[in-house]
Amino acid sequence: MNLLSVLEYAVETLEVKHIVVCGHYGCGGVCAAMDGHMHGVVNHWLQPIRDTADFYHDELCTISDPDAKLDRLCELSVHDQVNSLARTPIIQSAWERSKDLRIHGWVYGLEDGLIRNLKSG
Ligand SMILES: [Zn+2]
Structure with a gap:
């Protein structure tokens, strides 16, 4: 099952109302992406x-x-993922039909246990 079929199932069948894109500070994936x-x-x-x-x-x-640079990139990555999710036909079509569906962009801080809400819409 790919990500888009999971998304479609969640939106159309389960009718989820909230989708959370959650990154985390100090992310090894983000670090690996930048290490050249x-x-x-x-x-x-x-x-x-x-x-x-x-x-x-x-x-x-x-x-x-x-x-700090990597942490900012973690935030920007979540921001971009929220935007690309919002542009998928699945989400666009749900919003066109006025479905009650929101996408949230969060970044979790492993050091302080806090979640920062970057974006909701
Ligand atoms: Zn990570």
Whole structure:
């Protein structure tokens, strides 16, 4: 089952009302995407993070602390994932039919146990 069929099942059959995209600070995946090495088959999963990093290159360059830079990239990655989810035909069609469905972008802090709500809509 791919991600889009899971999404369709959740929206059309289960009629979920909230979809949460939750990243976390200090993410090894985000770190691996930025370390300049190739990671075999997982490159496929890391590429969207690299695309996000490229897109926000100017902003990320202003952050000198490497950990803070990666944490900001975690937030931007969640932000972009919420936007690409919202653009899928499944979500677009649900909203066109006025379905009560919201997408939330969260980033979880492993160090303080807090969830930051970046975006809801
Ligand atoms: Zn992670």
